Amino acid sequence: MAQPENLLYSKEHEWVKIDGDTGTVGITDYAQHSLGDIVYVELPKVGAQVSQSGNVGVVESVKAVSDLFTPVSGEVTEVNAALENDAAAVNRDPYGEGWLFKLKLKDGGETASLLSPADYEKISAEG
Amino acid sequence: MKKTALHGEHVAANARLVPFGGFEMPVQYAGILKEHDAVRHRAGLFDLSHMGQFVLEGDGVADWADELTINAVGTMKPMQARYNIFCNPAGGAHDDVIFYRLPDRWLLVVNASNADKMWAHLNAHLKPGVRLTNRHGENALIAIQGPKSVEMLQPHADVDLSAMKYYFCSEAHVFGKTAVLARTGYTGEDGFEIFVDGAHAPEIWSDLLQRHAAEGLEPCGLGARDVLRLEAGMPLYGHELTEEITPVQAGLRWALKLNKPAFIGKDALAAQVERDDYPRIAGLVMGGRAPAREGYPVFFGGAHAGEIRSGSLAPSVGNQNIATALLPKDAATIGTSVEVEIRGTRHPATVVATPFYKRPA
CATH class of the missing domain: 2.40.30.110 (Aminomethyltransferase beta-barrel domains)
Known part of the structure; x- marks a missing residue:
């Protein structure tokens, strides 16, 4: 799957969609494929202050627990509650209904350290 | 890292490979949940060639094995298979295994991770009248598991599979190749385990998949196998059974035959059963x-x-x-x-x- 062009990416295989001062975060198609069948996600609490590259939760497949990092800092404003009963949405549609959480950006300048779609493509192709 | 005879099949199918018991083994093909579903409702094919396979021969095998294990070996009928456990003197488990009694020999299948330890253990206790051959990595083992196992395997086997009882086995031919077929498994479903020379394994594996893919036969990895065995309440060595966790603690009292003469671990296990406080x-x-x-x-x-x-x-x-x-x-x-x-x-x-x-x- 090609990387959506309207997103920015982290080396930890998260994406963020910047919309004004709001960021929407998820994991990439490469990440969901590597993890396999996702059965559970643990997301940060609404209102939590999170810092760029900080551990904010977990994504669990049948076999493994993987840490979830946030690609940008901010205050969590919303989490994808539908994943509680349908974590497999992250496998089906990682850039759409499988989004994880939204936050109010603390520092718009942080996005400079994130990867472009083309740069992320290179990283994920190397595995 | 060692490879099974089916390694090329796993690579060609783009399976995800992981180290397990010294071998590079498929943890999943299409996905653990899809593979699990195939085994519960249709059938799945597993490569278990990483498991240790020892051949035991000689008149003394039954008595010798009865001194080393907690379940009865000597009472096994020809062509019978039986789950058993080798224990240490404190009652902890060296390994859990299956004995298969053939007309002229026995097969002993041990866990991959314990194969070297078990080979040393058997040799350390070797007695006259018992000969051991290590076929680990040379013989292949393919399992077909699921409600459609009989239907899918029967056209390619020259024995009546529906007449074979659970935990019995037969010498047979599969796709014309010499094999031992056993109605055993580790999934909680009906199914068979096929022991063949490694040289014939890729052909049997690919023929079964090609001919029965349309009926839902799926290649399955160790990930699905672990979910299936856990649901079915079967212990996994290193988890529910260890050198410290005894078969009695693991809920395997049924496999402990205290009416047998002395065997390694008997006194400790008998005392544990008696106290019931573990x-x-x-x-x-x-x-x-x-x-x-x-x-x-x-x-x-x-x-x-x-x-x-x-x-x-x-x-x-x-x-x-x-x-x-x-x-x-x-x-x-x-x-x-x-x-x-x-x-x-x-x-x-x-x-x-x-x-x-x-x-x-």
């Missing part, structure tokens, strides 16, 4: 959506009581999260409420009877 493996169902994982602490009455030994989402147990835990007797009683600590938060769980899943009669 920590034991309990089945848990989690109350919430968070999976319990190996090593997570378990609390009973607010106090730390034990730890999770295996845990998984269980599609055949209402999509709940199930687990095993080693718990004191009072906490391990069916119906007891306990808590599992997951990343610092305690989550409710209930002790339930195992197996978690039984196939429809």
Whole structure:
């Protein structure tokens, strides 16, 4: 799957969609494929202050627990509650209904350290 | 890293490979949940060639093996298979195994991770009248598991599969190749295990898949196998059975034959049964959506009581999260409420009877 062009990416295989001062975060198609069948996600609490590259939760497949990092800092404003009963949405549609959480950006300048779609493509192709 | 005779098939199918028991083995093909579903409703094909295979020959095998194991070997009928456990003097498990009694020899299948240890153990206790041959990595082992196993395998085998009883075996030909077929498995479903020379394994594997893919036969990895065995209440060495966790603690009292003459571990196990005060493996169902994982602490009455030994989402147990835990007797009683600590938060769980899943009669 090609990387959506309207997103920015982290080396930890998260994406963020910047919309004004709001960021929407998820994991990439490469990440969901590597993890396999996702059965559970643990997301940060609404209102939590999170810092760029900080551990904010977990994504669990049948076999493994993987840490979830946030690609940008901010205050969590919303989490994808539908994943509680349908974590497999992250496998089906990682850039759409499988989004994880939204936050109010603390520092718009942080996005400079994130990867472009083309740069992320290179990283994920190397595995 | 060693490779099984089917390694090329796994690579060609783009399976995800991981190190296991010294071999590079497929953990999944299409996905653990899809493979699990195939085994429960149609059939799945597993490469188990990493497991240790020893051939035992000689008039003394039965008596010798009865001194080393907790279940009865000498009472096995020709063509019978039987689960058994080799213990240490304290009653802990060296390995859990299956003996297959053939007309002129015995097959002993041991866990891959224990194959070297078991080979040394058998040789250290070797007696006149017993000859051992190590076929680990040379003989292949393919399992077909699932309700359609008979239907899919019968056209390619020259014995009547539906007449073969559970935990019996037969010398046969599969696709014309010499094989031992056994009605055994580790999934909780009907199925067969096929012992063949490694040279013939790729052809049998690919022929079965090609001919029966349309009926839903799926290649399956160790990931699905672990979920299937946990649902079916079967112990996995290193988890529910270890050098420290005895078969009695693991709920395998049925396999312990205290009426046998002396065998390694007998006194310790008999005393444990008598006292009945030991920590034991309990089945848990989690109350919430968070999976319990190996090593997570378990609390009973607010106090730390034990730890999770295996845990998984269980599609055949209402999509709940199930687990095993080693718990004191009072906490391990069916119906007891306990808590599992997951990343610092305690989550409710209930002790339930195992197996978690039984196939429809």
